[in-house]
Amino acid sequence: MIRLENIEKVYRTDTLETVALSGINLHVKKGEFISIMGPSGSGKSTLLNIMGLLDTASQGMISLNERPIQSHKDSDLAQIRNRELGFIFQKFHLINDLRAVDNVEIPLLYRSMSNRERHKLAEDALQRVGLISRAKHFPSQLSGGQQQRVAIARAIVGKPSILFADEPTGNLDSQMSEEIMEILKELNRKEQTTIIMVTHDKRMADMTDRIVRIFDGRQVA
Numbered sequence: 001m002i003r004l005e006n007i008e009k010v011y012r013t014d015t016l017e018t019v020a021l022s023g024i025n026l027h028v029k030k031g032e033f034i035s036i037m038g039p040s041g042s043g044k045s046t047l048l049n050i051m052g053l054l055d056t057a058s059q060g061m062i063s064l065n066e067r068p069i070q071s072h073k074d075s076d077l078a079q080i081r082n083r084e085l086g087f088i089f090q091k092f093h094l095i096n097d098l099r100a101v102d103n104v105e106i107p108l109l110y111r112s113m114s115n116r117e118r119h120k121l122a123e124d125a126l127q128r129v130g131l132i133s134r135a136k137h138f139p140s141q142l143s144g145g146q147q148q149r150v151a152i153a154r155a156i157v158g159k160p161s162i163l164f165a166d167e168p169t170g171n172l173d174s175q176m177s178e179e180i181m182e183i184l185k186e187l188n189r190k191e192q193t194t195i196i197m198v199t200h201d202k203r204m205a206d207m208t209d210r211i212v213r214i215f216d217g218r219q220v221a
């Protein structure tokens with residue numbers, strides 16, 4: 001499904017060179033739910049961004065569904081991201097002056113479909129995260145956990161094959177965190193969505209199939 005070979009990422013400025021990742025080899029199979037753990041600054045978000053095609057590696061190979069990604073133009077990468085990948089972030093990143101259902105529709109604006117069809121899919125996605133009753137609420141009228149559920153609905157509305165989650169429970173208390181993990185587990189179990197999650201929280205990581213540990217930009221066994 002997703003394969004990384006010898007990935008290296010170096011951030012360069014005129015005076016400074018930071019090796020954020022080095023020698024990363026990883027194979028994530030379809031339907032796997034993995035977590036990435038490591039101390040602050042160890043390279044977790046950098047790794048997630050490279051796997052999610054939001055950033056490029058300085059060296060190494062990445063392939064998605066057996067297709068090598070290197071040679072793609074930005075516009076092709078944007079299309080792959082929009083069609084095949086979904087993203088959830090710690091800070092939700094909802095648009096405050098749009099209702100929940102309108103936030104969920106956003107990824108579908110790039111696809112040719114009628115407004116009615118788009119709206120129906122957004123409602124289905126809100127239903128799947130148990131939030132259909134809040135479809136017309138604005139983000140400020142929702143709790144943190146509910147906002148994250150809207151963000152999950154937005155991430156899954158386009159039926160991505162891989163979901164990337166960067167500290168999805170980082171802003172939530174433990175009960176809300178567990179609810180979010182339950183939703184992710186169910187998506188993984190029922191819909192075979194592959195999920196790659198960065199977390200600091202060992203309890204959340206223990207709920208996934210496999211933990212990949214990063215230290216100082218390197219994978220540790």
Ligand SMILES: Nc1ncnc2c1ncn2[C@@H]1O[C@H](COP(=O)(O)OP(=O)(O)OP(=O)(O)O)[C@@H](O)[C@H]1O
Nearest residue numbers: 011018019020038039040041042043044045046047
């Ligand atoms: N745009 C950038 N320019 C220069 N250095 C960067 C940049 N982004 C990240 N880094 C450096 O790369 C390393 C890895 O950063 P990254 O954000 O991936 O770590 P992380 O494990 O996700 O950290 P945290 O848990 O604190 O979010 C850090 O040393 C960081 O300072």
